[in-house]
Amino acid sequence: MSAFHFLFLCLLFLTPISNASTTATARQPRPNALVIPVKKDAKTLQYVATIKMRTPLAPVNVFVDLSGPFLWVDCEDGYVSSSYRPTPCGSPKCEVAKSSGCIVECHSAPRPGCTNNTCDVVLDNPFIKDFLYGGGLAEDVIALQSSGGRKPGMLGLARTPVSLPSQLASKSGLPHIFSLCLPSSTTSNGVMIFGNKHYVSLPDKIDYSKLLTYTPLIINPVSTAPSFRVGDSSYEYFIQVKSINVHGKRLPINRKLLSINKDGFGGTKISTRTPYTSLHTSIYEALAEAYSNAAASMNISRVEPPLGDFPACFSSKNIEHTATGPRVPAVDLVFEDNNVWRISGSDLMVQAEDGVMCLAFGDEGENARTSIVIGGRQLEEKLVVFDVASSKLGFSNSLVGGGTNCANFNL
Structure with a gap:
C-alpha cells in the first residue's frame, strides 16, 4: 500500500458527492505501479472504484471519469480526517486548479468542506446535466495498492494538473501513463493501473503490452x-x-x-x-x-x-x-x-x-x-492505455477472444 497527499475538492451542501484531488507524498519506497480494482454498477452502468482516503484511512467509492478534471468526494457525509488541509485563497495550488474564486465566509463551524479563505472550484455533476456545483479545494491522504463506503464521489482522470494520474505521476515518480480494463459484468472486477507499461494476463500469461x-x-x-x-x-x-x-x-x-x-x-x-x-x-x-x-x-x-x-x-x-x-x-x-x-x-x-x-x-x-x-x-x-507522456492511446482486441478478461491481469 502506498500513501500520498493529494489535492481534492469538497462539495458544499449542493449534492451528495464532492470533488477531490491529491498532494504531497510521505517518504516511502517508490512503487513499480499503482492499481485500483474497478466494478460496474448495475443501476447506472458506470464504473466504480474504491480508494482509501483520510487519516485514519477509510474506504471511499468513486465513479471512474475520463472527462473529470478532479478527484472529488462528499465532505457533507461525515468527513473526518486529521490530515485534511484546506487550500488557502491566492495560493499557487488555486491557480493550478483554476479556482473560480474564494470562499470568504462559511456559515458554520469550520470543518472539511466549510472553511473560510478557501479556493472555490466549479465542477459539473455528470449525472445531472447542465448544472454546475462549487466546492472547496483541499488536500488529504490517499492510499493505493502498489505492485512489485460511502456515497460515491468522482475520480477524475482527465488531462489536468490536479487529476489523479497527473498527481500520481508527479508524486510517485512513475511515468504519466494509466490504463483501464473495464469489466463487462457487474459481478467481476476490472482494474486501473497507474505508471506501468507491462500487462500480463492469466491463465496463459499473455503480455498484452506487446499486442497493443x-x-x-x-x-x-x-x-x-x-x-x-x-x-x-x-x-x-x-x-x-x-x-x-x-x-x-x-x-x-x-x-x-x-x-x-x-x-x-x-x-x-x-x-x-x-x-x-x-x-x-x-x-x-x-x-x-x-x-x-x-x-x-x-x-x-x-x-x-x-x-x-x-x-x-x-x-x-x-x-x-x-x-x-x-x-x-x-x-x-x-x-x-x-x-x-x-x-x-x-x-x-x-x-x-x-x-x-x-x-x-x-x-x-x-x-x-x-x-x-x-x-x-x-x-x-x-486493455486501453492512456500514455499521456507520449500523447498516444493504446488498445487491445477483446480479451475474451484470447480466453481471458479484465479480472485476470497478473499485477
Whole structure:
C-alpha cells in the first residue's frame, strides 16, 4: 500500500458527492505501479472504484471519469480526517486548479468542506446535466495498492494538473501513463493501473503490452467543459478517426464531422460517462442503414419499432453466438495512421428483450458537440492505455477472444 497527499475538492451542501484531488507524498519506497480494482454498477452502468482516503484511512467509492478534471468526494457525509488541509485563497495550488474564486465566509463551524479563505472550484455533476456545483479545494491522504463506503464521489482522470494520474505521476515518480480494463459484468472486477507499461494476463500469461495498437491522442483547442476560461483547451481525450467501415465497406458520411473545427465541434473522444457509443445524427443514420444492409446479407432482419434508447434493432433468430458474443457484421473505426479499432460481438450488440438485439450505439443529435463519443460498452474487456507522456492511446482486441478478461491481469 502506498500513501500520498493529494489535492481534492469538497462539495458544499449542493449534492451528495464532492470533488477531490491529491498532494504531497510521505517518504516511502517508490512503487513499480499503482492499481485500483474497478466494478460496474448495475443501476447506472458506470464504473466504480474504491480508494482509501483520510487519516485514519477509510474506504471511499468513486465513479471512474475520463472527462473529470478532479478527484472529488462528499465532505457533507461525515468527513473526518486529521490530515485534511484546506487550500488557502491566492495560493499557487488555486491557480493550478483554476479556482473560480474564494470562499470568504462559511456559515458554520469550520470543518472539511466549510472553511473560510478557501479556493472555490466549479465542477459539473455528470449525472445531472447542465448544472454546475462549487466546492472547496483541499488536500488529504490517499492510499493505493502498489505492485512489485460511502456515497460515491468522482475520480477524475482527465488531462489536468490536479487529476489523479497527473498527481500520481508527479508524486510517485512513475511515468504519466494509466490504463483501464473495464469489466463487462457487474459481478467481476476490472482494474486501473497507474505508471506501468507491462500487462500480463492469466491463465496463459499473455503480455498484452506487446499486442497493443496505438494511435495519437490529440488536443481539442476549445474547452468542452461546462465552465471554462476563454482560451482553455479541452482536457478530455480525443483521437482522430478518418473513416468508419461497416462489414468492410466505408460509410458515406461528411468527413468534416470527423475533424475538430475552430469552435471545438466535431471529432472523436473517449468517455466513461457515456454507457454506449453515441454519434452525430447524420453519422448514426448512415451507420444504421449500412448496418441493416450488412445484417440482411447474413439473413439477420431488422425489427421495428425501435426499443428504448436503441433505434436500430434486429431479430436474434438467425444470429449465431460465439465465445466473443453474437456473430454479426463488425464496425471498424479507422484512424489517420490506418490502424483500426474493431467493434464486434458483445461490444456491438445489446440484448434488448427476448429474441431482439440492438446496435449498441446512440443518436446524440444534429447539434452534438462531439461527433463520436466512444462509450463504456465499447471499452469493456479491452486493455486501453492512456500514455499521456507520449500523447498516444493504446488498445487491445477483446480479451475474451484470447480466453481471458479484465479480472485476470497478473499485477
